[in-house]
Amino acid sequence: MTIPFPxxxxxxxxxxxxxxxxxxxxxxxxxxxxxxxxxxxxxxxLAVLASALGASLAAQPGSEAASMGGMYxxxxxxxxxxxxxxxxxxxxxxxSAAQRSLEEVPAGDYLGLILFATSGMMLMAATRSLLxxxxxxxxxxxALYVLAGFLRGQPEGNEAALKYFLLGxxxxxxxxxxxxxxxxxxxxxxxxxxxxxxxxSPPSRSPAFLLGLGFVVVGLGFKVAAAPFYMWTxxxxxxxxxxxxxxxxxxxxxxxxxxxxxxxLAVGPRAGAELDAILWVMAVLTMTAGNVSAIWQSNIKRMLxxxxxxxxxxxxxxxxxxxxGSDLATGSFLFYMLVYALMNMGAFCVVVAAGARGExxxxxxxxxxxxxxxxxxxxxxxxxxxxxxxxxxxGGFVAKFYLFSAAVKVGFVWxxxxxxxxxxxxxxxxxxxxxxxxxxxxxxxxxxxxxLGPGWSYALAALVLAxxxxxxxxxxxxxxxxxxxxxxxxxx
Amino acid sequence: xxxxxxxxxxxxxxxxxxxxxTLAATFLFGKRRPTARKAAxxxxxxxxxxxxxxxxxxxxxLVAILFIVFDVETIFLYPWxxxxxxxxxxxxxxxxxxxxxLAASLVYEWKRGALEWD
Amino acid sequence: xxxxxxxxxxxxxxxTLGVVGVVVRRNAIVVFxxxxxxxxxxxxAFVAYGSFLDSLDGQLIVFFVMAVAAAEAAIGLAIVVxxxxxxxxxxxxxxxxxxx
Numbered sequence: 001m002t003i004p005f006p007x008x009x010x011x012x013x014x015x016x017x018x019x020x021x022x023x024x025x026x027x028x029x030x031x032x033x034x035x036x037x038x039x040x041x042x043x044x045x046l047a048v049l050a051s052a053l054g055a056s057l058a059a060q061p062g063s064e065a066a067s068m069g070g071m072y073x074x075x076x077x078x079x080x081x082x083x084x085x086x087x088x089x090x091x092x093x094x095x096s097a098a099q100r101s102l103e104e105v106p107a108g109d110y111l112g113l114i115l116f117a118t119s120g121m122m123l124m125a126a127t128r129s130l131l132x133x134x135x136x137x138x139x140x141x142x143a144l145y146v147l148a149g150f151l152r153g154q155p156e157g158n159e160a161a162l163k164y165f166l167l168g169x170x171x172x173x174x175x176x177x178x179x180x181x182x183x184x185x186x187x188x189x190x191x192x193x194x195x196x197x198x199x200x201s202p203p204s205r206s207p208a209f210l211l212g213l214g215f216v217v218v219g220l221g222f223k224v225a226a227a228p229f230y231m232w233t234x235x236x237x238x239x240x241x242x243x244x245x246x247x248x249x250x251x252x253x254x255x256x257x258x259x260x261x262x263x264x265l266a267v268g269p270r271a272g273a274e275l276d277a278i279l280w281v282m283a284v285l286t287m288t289a290g291n292v293s294a295i296w297q298s299n300i301k302r303m304l305x306x307x308x309x310x311x312x313x314x315x316x317x318x319x320x321x322x323x324x325g326s327d328l329a330t331g332s333f334l335f336y337m338l339v340y341a342l343m344n345m346g347a348f349c350v351v352v353a354a355g356a357r358g359e360x361x362x363x364x365x366x367x368x369x370x371x372x373x374x375x376x377x378x379x380x381x382x383x384x385x386x387x388x389x390x391x392x393x394x395g396g397f398v399a400k401f402y403l404f405s406a407a408v409k410v411g412f413v414w415x416x417x418x419x420x421x422x423x424x425x426x427x428x429x430x431x432x433x434x435x436x437x438x439x440x441x442x443x444x445x446x447x448x449x450x451x452l453g454p455g456w457s458y459a460l461a462a463l464v465l466a467x468x469x470x471x472x473x474x475x476x477x478x479x480x481x482x483x484x485x486x487x488x489x490x491x492x
Numbered sequence: 493x494x495x496x497x498x499x500x501x502x503x504x505x506x507x508x509x510x511x512x513x514t515l516a517a518t519f520l521f522g523k524r525r526p527t528a529r530k531a532a533x534x535x536x537x538x539x540x541x542x543x544x545x546x547x548x549x550x551x552x553x554l555v556a557i558l559f560i561v562f563d564v565e566t567i568f569l570y571p572w573x574x575x576x577x578x579x580x581x582x583x584x585x586x587x588x589x590x591x592x593x594l595a596a597s598l599v600y601e602w603k604r605g606a607l608e609w610d
Numbered sequence: 611x612x613x614x615x616x617x618x619x620x621x622x623x624x625x626t627l628g629v630v631g632v633v634v635r636r637n638a639i640v641v642f643x644x645x646x647x648x649x650x651x652x653x654x655a656f657v658a659y660g661s662f663l664d665s666l667d668g669q670l671i672v673f674f675v676m677a678v679a680a681a682e683a684a685i686g687l688a689i690v691v692x693x694x695x696x697x698x699x700x701x702x703x704x705x706x707x708x709x710x
Contacts, residue, residue: 162693
């Protein structure tokens with residue numbers, strides 16, 4: 001008996017291999033030389049991420065996209081999503097190096113986990129196989145559970161880790177059972193084969209298939225923090241170290257949404273209108289719940305958590321449009337994620353940079369008068385808030401504009417209207433922070449001397465990068481939007 | 493279909509019946525002269541040192557946690573071993589990175605002192 | 611051999627027991643056990659479908675799920691140990707530092 005060997009395109013696989021290899025190296029280096037300089041490992045991690053980004057940009061997707069029978073798929077979509085994931089990991093490493101409470105933790109373990117999580121996200125986004133979606137999701141989830149409780153002395157962090165772990169694995173259970181049902185109804189876990197089975201002999205009406213699809217939507221909805229499965233988000237975001245929170249708010253969402261997109265592109269046009277209604281309701285509930293709850297928050301990390309829920313709601317609008325077969329929606333999703341990554345990372349970076357040793361500034365009240373005590377930081381925060389609210393001339397406005405107009409083009413009427421109304425509501429809490437920073441006198445003891453720790457250069461780099469990106473995409477969006485649009489062409 | 497289960501049911505009935513019969517017989521016919529030694533917990537004939545319900549050190553727990561991961565990873569070696577002849581040199585080579593990762597994690601645990609008891 | 615439905619019903623029962631357990635039980639370790647029950651319900655469905663469809667994929671997937679579940683168990687138990695060291699309790703209702 002001869003066993004056919006899988007075909008592997010090594011150049012396409014290189015970005016993932018670099019990240020995994022880098023993770024193992026960083027981990028081992030710290031185990032063998034624990035008392036060496038920390039900044040070496042940080043630089044090394046940044047170099048690994050940058051080289052993986054370079055490798056994925058250099059690898060032009062061709063006609064032979066599938067390696068290992070579709071377990072690994074490298075097309076234009078993958079390429080763009082890799083860039084997003086690697087960018088968000090890059091930012092999180094910068095933020096982690098700048099955060100003072102993370103100075104004492106073993107750097108190799110921490111950075112290794114960030115790299116392992118990155119590899120999981122990449123694998124989840126770059127596959128046609130539901131099995132790999134599950135494995136990739138678990139790789140990054142397990143790493144994030146540990147990262148959430150990484151400051152072992154902090155009870156809040158431990159609690160966040162346990163909550164995240166229990167609810168996250170609960171969701172994984174749903175996802176897996178849904179996959180089992182889809183496998184049973186169609187006889188395959190490969191999305192392309194599933195799509196073929198659905199067209200030739202339509203089992204799309206079978207209860208097992210629809211139930212399975214529903215469970216998978218629940219599982220993925222959990223990971224992207226969509227309503228009604230977002231309850232864990234504010235607690236976990238508040239309890240985790242701020243740099244980890246920033247990572248959680250971007251990377252996993254990109255990966256889970258990418259898998260969601262692939263799933264919908266495969267089964268969407270054939271699975272009927274049931275999904276339409278589900279996605280519609282999920283999108284509306286998610287953005288409304290996120291925006292309304294964000295208004296009442298007094299902790300800035302919780303506010304940003306609800307804000308990220310609201311943004312997941314906007315992206316669900318694109319998802320609903322994709323189910324109706326809109327390429328424009330996929331392109332605007334990619335562009336939106338790019339802008340969202342920059343503005344969210346930027347906002348968290350300000351939170352990190354505003355904190356001092358031993359005391360983080362997490363209450364919104366702490367930001368009163370920041371415009372006088374630290375004008376540059378406040379200006380950056382104001383820019384990110386304006387962009388998150390979707391006000392021109394920032395990237396947030398352009399991204400929202402593309403996203404909602406894609407939904408309009410495929411015939412949604414009320415969904416974009418509700419989304420725009422939601423954006424209006426969101427202005428209130430984003431601008432409240434800006435008003436607080438500029439219109440109020442600073443509270444007692446502005447912790448100026450504490451802020452410039454050894455990591456200030458990392459924070460500065462992250463801030464400049466994020467601010468420049470947000471402004472650039474707001475004023476000259478077209479070239480990048482076209483790139484995002486071209487990244488969808490190879491999908492079908 | 494249910495007929496297939498008849499032997500299992502018979503076995504269950506016989507096994508359970510034997511146990512009950514033995515218990516009943518000793519209860520009815522046996523003589524009871526309990527002593528402190530006899531009433532103590534039976535641990536393979538060795539005199540018990542402490543109560544069996546004491547707490548275990550958390551170290552056992554950590555070793556178990558470390559063990560379970562390696563234990564279950566061997567699951568991937570079974571299908572590989574079964575098809576080893578057909579896979580040939582290629583199969584051997586592609587398995588090396590996997591084994592290498594496992595070895596690396598063992599080295600990591602060892603260097604980090606997770607394998608030391610004290 | 612028993613028909614496919616029997617396996618599926620058993621797997622659905624296991625999964626449902628797991629879900630109900632997660633919702634009603636309060637001890638973190640028991641909650642985690644219930645999650646494992648859910649995964650095993652899915653595993654049984656995969657194996658049953660795989661054997662019914664004459665596809666090896668079902669068994670293959672179960673291998674991966676078992677490996678993932680072991681890693682999850684290791685990390686989950688480590689987190690529970692961490693929590694227990696701080697507050698001498700594994701009751702999920704005691705997790706109230708972060709308001710819900």
